[in-house]
Amino acid sequence: MPEQKSIVAEQFDTAEQQSEAAHLGMWTFLATEVLFFGGLFLAYLVYRHFYFDAFAAASRHTDVLFGTMNSIILLTSSLTMALAVFSAAENYRRSVTRWLSLTLLLGAAFLVVKGFEYHKDIAGHLVPGPTFDPALPSQAQIFFWLYWTMTGLHALHLLIGLALLTVMFFLARRGTFSANYHTPLTLAGLYWHFVDIVWLFLFPLLYLVQRHL
Amino acid sequence: MESTNQERNYLADGNTVGSWLLTTDHKRIGVLYLFSILFFFVIAAAAAALMRLELLTPQGDLVLSDTYNKLFTIHGVLMVWFFLIPSIPAVLGNFIVPLMIGARDVAFPKLNLLSWYLFLLGGCFAVHAIIIGGVDTGWTFYTPYSSAYSNSHVVEMALGIFIAGFGSILTGLNFIITIQKMRAPGLTWFRLPLFIWSMFATSVILVLATPVLAITLALMCVERLWGVGIFNPKLGGDPVLFQHLFWFYSHPAVYIMILPGMGVVSEVITCFSRKKIFGYRFVAFSSVAIAVIGFLVWGHHMFVSSQSLYAGMVFSILSFLVAIPSAIKVFNWTATLYRGSISFATPMLYILGFIGLFTVGGLTGLFLAALAVDVHVHGTYFVIAHFHYIMVGGMVTAFMGGLHYWWPKITGRLYPEKWGQLSALILFIGFNLTFFPQFILGYLGMPRRVYEYAPEFQVYNVLSTAGAGILGVGYLLPLVYLLWSLRYGKRADANPWHATGLEWKTSSPPPKHNFTETPVVTEDAYHYPPLDEKGEGHA
Numbered sequence: 132m133p134e135q136k137s138i139v140a141e142q143f144d145t146a147e148q149q150s151e152a153a154h155l156g157m158w159t160f161l162a163t164e165v166l167f168f169g170g171l172f173l174a175y176l177v178y179r180h181f182y183f184d185a186f187a188a189a190s191r192h193t194d195v196l197f198g199t200m201n202s203i204i205l206l207t208s209s210l211t212m213a214l215a216v217f218s219a220a221e222n223y224r225r226s227v228t229r230w231l232s233l234t235l236l237l238g239a240a241f242l243v244v245k246g247f248e249y250h251k252d253i254a255g256h257l258v259p260g261p262t263f264d265p266a267l268p269s270q271a272q273i274f275f276w277l278y279w280t281m282t283g284l285h286a287l288h289l290l291i292g293l294a295l296l297t298v299m300f301f302l303a304r305r306g307t308f309s310a311n312y313h314t315p316l317t318l319a320g321l322y323w324h325f326v327d328i329v330w331l332f333l334f335p336l337l338y339l340v341q342r343h344l
Numbered sequence: 345m346e347s348t349n350q351e352r353n354y355l356a357d358g359n360t361v362g363s364w365l366l367t368t369d370h371k372r373i374g375v376l377y378l379f380s381i382l383f384f385f386v387i388a389a390a391a392a393a394l395m396r397l398e399l400l401t402p403q404g405d406l407v408l409s410d411t412y413n414k415l416f417t418i419h420g421v422l423m424v425w426f427f428l429i430p431s432i433p434a435v436l437g438n439f440i441v442p443l444m445i446g447a448r449d450v451a452f453p454k455l456n457l458l459s460w461y462l463f464l465l466g467g468c469f470a471v472h473a474i475i476i477g478g479v480d481t482g483w484t485f486y487t488p489y490s491s492a493y494s495n496s497h498v499v500e501m502a503l504g505i506f507i508a509g510f511g512s513i514l515t516g517l518n519f520i521i522t523i524q525k526m527r528a529p530g531l532t533w534f535r536l537p538l539f540i541w542s543m544f545a546t547s548v549i550l551v552l553a554t555p556v557l558a559i560t561l562a563l564m565c566v567e568r569l570w571g572v573g574i575f576n577p578k579l580g581g582d583p584v585l586f587q588h589l590f591w592f593y594s595h596p597a598v599y600i601m602i603l604p605g606m607g608v609v610s611e612v613i614t615c616f617s618r619k620k621i622f623g624y625r626f627v628a629f630s631s632v633a634i635a636v637i638g639f640l641v642w643g644h645h646m647f648v649s650s651q652s653l654y655a656g657m658v659f660s661i662l663s664f665l666v667a668i669p670s671a672i673k674v675f676n677w678t679a680t681l682y683r684g685s686i687s688f689a690t691p692m693l694y695i696l697g698f699i700g701l702f703t704v705g706g707l708t709g710l711f712l713a714a715l716a717v718d719v720h721v722h723g724t725y726f727v728i729a730h731f732h733y734i735m736v737g738g739m740v741t742a743f744m745g746g747l748h749y750w751w752p753k754i755t756g757r758l759y760p761e762k763w764g765q766l767s768a769l770i771l772f773i774g775f776n777l778t779f780f781p782q783f784i785l786g787y788l789g790m791p792r793r794v795y796e797y798a799p800e801f802q803v804y805n806v807l808s809t810a811g812a813g814i815l816g817v818g819y820l821l822p823l824v825y826l827l828w829s830l831r832y833g834k835r836a837d838a839n840p841w842h843a844t845g846l847e848w849k850t851s852s853p854p855p856k857h858n859f860t861e862t863p864v865v866t867e868d869a870y871h872y873p874p875l876d877e878k879g880e881g882h883a
Contacts, residue, residue, distance in 0.1 A: 141857070142449035142526070152451045152525040159517045163555045170559035170589050174574050177585055259572040259579075270580045276572055280563070 138312055150314045157318040161325050164288075168329055171281050175336060178273050185270035187341035192257055192267070193278065197248040198338040201241050202330065208237035209327045212296075216320045219303070219313035227303045227316070231296060234323070238293050245286055278337055285333060288326045295319045351855035353756065368453035369856060374439030375754070376460055381427050381435065382823075384467060387474070388422035389819070391415045396778075396812040402799045412795035413480035414496070420483030425505050426467050428735060429597065431743045432604035433550070434463070434515055437543050439754060441519060443847035443854060444537050446528025446863045451521040452514075459511040459518070466508025473500040482793065484594070487575035487586040491567040499568055502561040509554045516550030519543055528846065530865035534628070537845050537869045538621060541628040542607025545635035549596045549603075553639070557593035560586065584649055591642035599638040601735055602702075603631055605742030606673055609695050612749050613677050614870040615843040616692035617684025621870050623676045630669035637666045647718045656715055663713035670706050674699060689841070690764030694745030697772040701737025705730060708783065723793075726786025729779045737775050744771065744822065751826065752836030756853040759829045763821065771818030777811025844871050 143149040179186045215230035256264040258279070259272035299319050302308065308316050354371045357363070364372060395415050398406040407415065442450055450456050473479060479501045481490040490498050523544050527536070564586065567573025575586045614621050621627060643651055643659030651659075677699055686692070708730040711717050721727065745768075752758055781804035786792075790801045797805070839848040850859050 140453075142447065142451065142453060144862075148525060152521050155524060156452060156517060156521045159520055159551055163513050163517070163551050166552055167555035167559050170556050170563070173589070174563070174585060177582065178574065178580075181582070182580060260570065272572060272579055273574055273581065276574055280566065 146312070153314050153318060157321050161321065164325060168281075168284070171277065171284070172332070172336075175277050175281070178270075178277070182268075182270040182273065183341075185268040186274050188268055189271035189274035189278075190337065190339075190341050192255065192264075192271075193338050194248050194251060195338050195342065197244055197251075198334055201244050201248075202334050204237050204241045204244065205327050205330050208234050208241070209324050211237065212320050212323045215303075216313065216317050219308040219316050220310055222310040224303070224306060224308070227308060228300060231300045231303055235293060235296050235300065238289060238296070238323075241289060242286060242293075245282070281333055281337070285326070285329055288329070292319075292323050292326050295322060351857065351860065353851065353853040354856045355756070355853050357856045366457070368449070368457050370438050370442050370450050370453065370456060371754075371854065371858075373456050373460055374435050374437075377430055377434040377438060377463070380460070380464060380467065381430050384422045384426035387471070388419050388427060389816070391419040391422075393812065393816065395419065396809040398795055399797070399805045400809050402797050402802055402805075404796045407795060409795050410480065413482075413793070414474075414478035416793055417479045417482055417501075418474055421470060421479070421501060421505065423735075424483055424597070424601070425508055426463075426470065428601045428739055429512060429550075430463060430515075431601075431739065432608065432746060433519070433543065433546055433600070434459070436608070436743070436746045436750060437519065437546075437604060438515075440750060440847055441522060441540065441543055442526070443753075443850065443858055444540055444845055445523065445526060445531055446846045446859065446865070447522060447526040448857045448859070448862075450518045451526055452518050455514050456518050459514040462511035462514070463508050466504040466506070466511065469500055469504030469507065473497040473504060476500075484590060485561065485564060486590075487564055487567070487583045488577065488581075491564050491573060492571075492576055492578075499565045502565050506558050506561050509558050512550050513554045516547035516554070519547040520551065523547075528863050528865055531846075534625065535865055535868050536628075538610035538624070538627050538631075539604075539607035541631045542603045542610070545631040546600055546603045549600050549635050549638065553593045553596040553600075556589060557597075560589040560593065584646070584651070587646050587649055588642070591645045592639075595642040595645065596635075596638045598731070598734070599634055601739050603634060605698065605702075605739045605746075606631065608742045608746035608749070609673075609677060609698055611843075611845070612691045612695040612745055613680055614872060615749075615841050616689055616695075617681050617686045618872045619680055619684040619870070620868070620872060621676065622679035622682075623672075624869070626672050627676050630672045633669040634666060637662060637669070641666060644713055644718070647715055648722050660713055660715050664710065667706060667710055667713075670702075674703055674706075688765065690759070690761060690768055691745045691749035693765055693768035694741050694748065694771070697768060697775075698738055698741045698745065701733050701741060701772075701775065705733030705737055708733065721786055723791055724786035725782040725790050725792055728792050729782035729786060732779045732782075737779070741771065741775075744768070747826075748822075749841070750847070751829070752840045753847055753852050753854070755830055755833075756836055757829045757833030758836045758840060759822075759833055760825050763825045767818055767821040767825075770814060770821065774811050774814030774816070774818045778808050778815050779811070781805070781807045781811070844869065 139146050139149055143152065211230045211234040215227050215234060218224075218226035218230055252258070256262055257275050259276045263272055263275070296319060299316055302315065354369055357369075358367075364376065367373065367376075392415075394407065395412065398404065398412060404412075438450070438456070442448070477497055479494070479496045479498055481494050481496070481498060485498065485502065523536075523540055563573065564575060567575055567581075572579060574581045575583050577583060610621055610627060641659055641663045643655055644663045647656050647659075688696075708726070712721065712727065712730060748759060748764055785801055785804045785808075788801065790797055836852045838851050840852070841848070846859075846863050846865070847854075849863055
């Protein structure tokens with residue numbers, strides 16, 4: 132690939148304007164994502180308030196070990212992602228691909244752990260509906276309905292993140308990113324951190340709060 | 345084909361189907377949207393026509409309850425999501441915003457095209473849901489009826505809205521970035537035409553409210569498909585939560601459906617009274633105020649839905665507050681007219697109609713914001729009349745005004761002026777005849793969403809149906825003469841109205857990249873000099 136190909140699209144005057152527009156676009160998109168998840172968090176808040184005891188009982192059935200493992204995995208992946216962006220900005224091209232592949236690996240590891248956890252949840256009759264564990268209060272179904280939708284939607288976002296990072300990996304391997312131009316990588320990083328942050332809210336709400344009760 | 349020293353105009357730049365379907369030119373995408381929303385408008389208007397025909401007589405003779413329920417759902421869903429929301433933003437906004445700020449295109453042209461495809465895909469789902477049997481929940485999809493009991497195609501319809509919603513989000517995102525980052529040199533925020541301020545405020549709502557609708561409809565569908573969920577009281581779920589989430593989107597969405605119209609009014613009224621807008625900053629910031637306060641009033645749809653009295657009082661006060669920025673706009677437009685050189689060109693007639701109709705719609709909104717009065721008229725035709733005065737009398741009239749105003753820019757042709765003026769008049773008369781009787785009907789107690797009614801209401805219903813016929817003519821006429829003008833209309837020069845604004849500085853229709861060189865702005869918007877003796881302005 133030629134190194135200094137024209138990277139400014141025809142509607143922009145300068146590369147700087149283009150990069151600023153792209154950044155603002157990503158932040159705006161993330162704002163829509165906050166509102167998208169916001170509906171679910173509101174529902175959680177309302178029902179936790181309505182059915183405090185049922186939610187406390189239900190939260191003891193989530194697997195805190197898997198949850199903690201995944202929190203560590205995802206936080207680490209955010210670090211490796213940040214390092215990938217940093218490497219691009221510093222022109223360490225080799226490390227960009229290295230950090231990106233590590234991020235991809237950690238992201239996949241999160242999904243594998245989550246898969247094992249889902250398997251255990253299904254075996255433990257934690258899916259709302261006729262097969263739901265009769266020992267739990269009936270409103271615990273609402274807790275688990277939220278658990279499945281929230282973690283499921285989060286996993287979907289993570290999957291999209293993995294696809295995005297795979298594209299970034301191949302772009303990086305072709306040598307697209309340099310100190311002058313690494314906007315797509317930065318934006319993919321922003322998205323990845325966002326997915327991480329959503330988990331940082333899900334983890335305490337679904338696994339930690341009221342566990343001791 | 346190609347003139348000697350100029351770029352070809354955007355319409356001449358490729359005539360193949362592919363050159364339209366794969367275009368990233370904001371002007372062509374605007375035109376694509378125009379034809380798509382016209383398609384949905386025709387279906388939704390046909391549904392309305394059938395309803396009005398049924399309501400000619402007190403008993404059910406044309407359709408019965410089941411069909412009637414489906415008709416008002418089709419009408420609501422298509423008009424709200426597939427006509428009104430994209431009307432001014434996606435058609436006129438797409439076409440005009442980049443031109444107005446002196447940009448070559450929107451910030452993300454490919455996303456812009458994707459928006460249209462998402463809109464169309466969502467529309468296909470919606471139309472398919474209608475063809476295979478329709479939906480009977482009303483456009484509000486209230487749970488648990490929608491999520492547990494309705495035997496109609498709820499999921500498919502909701503999916504259509506969900507997909508089209510992402511198109512709206514991307515359109516809003518595109519405008520926010522475009523307006524922030526792509527303004528021509530010298531075009532500061534306070535030199536922007538007020539249409540841009542309106543579109544910016546609209547885009548913020550599109551971006552922040554639509555995702556909440558998406559998640560709400562998704563949760564409703566999941567509940568319907570799996571038989572368990574959070575909105576069904578059988579399991580301890582709360583249907584009122586659905587209403588909160590739904591109106592958290594749908595009330596701001598009302599402002600998506602009026603703010604762009606207000607932007608058009610500011611453009612047209614200054615041009616045809618040859619005056620600077622009165623109180624530029626007040627009009628600009630009132631758009632922002634409407635967008636912000638609009639997010640905090642959703643509870644006024646739920647005064648009778650077991651909401652606490654105190655919540656009701658707060659929502660009532662906040663709803664009254666929205667009237668202030670709206671009134672500021674109306675007063676400032678009126679003050680702009682004062683001592684202006686007013687000409688009653690077609691766009692101006694539409695816009696004067698807007699001001700009157702919007703004022704009636706806004707004032708009756710105050711009745712509905714008052715807790716006690718709302719309990720009396722809630723769920724009646726009073727509500728129907730109120731929001732149609734805003735949505736149709738306001739937004740659709742403004743859309744027609746804007747479409748006529750920018751028609752020469754979009755097509756390079758002039759429409760026949762006399763026919764335009766006549767249509768604006770017919771629209772105004774037809775609209776009032778259709779909807780004013782509904783205020784009386786509602787106040788007397790006729791409930792909405794019914795196919796039969798007490799015989800004493802018949803006279804008002806007959807008036808309303810007759811008005812709908814006239815209104816229909818008011819829509820058909822422009823369709824005919826605008827299409828006619830594409831071929832036979834007089835050619836328009838770059839600035840047929842002697843208007844200010846960058847969109848008039850380039851040729852009609854504009855070249856593919858809008859300007860041969862990026863314009864530089866040195867003065868405020870609406871710098872209208874007085875007309876000379878020949879009645880010509882020199883902008």
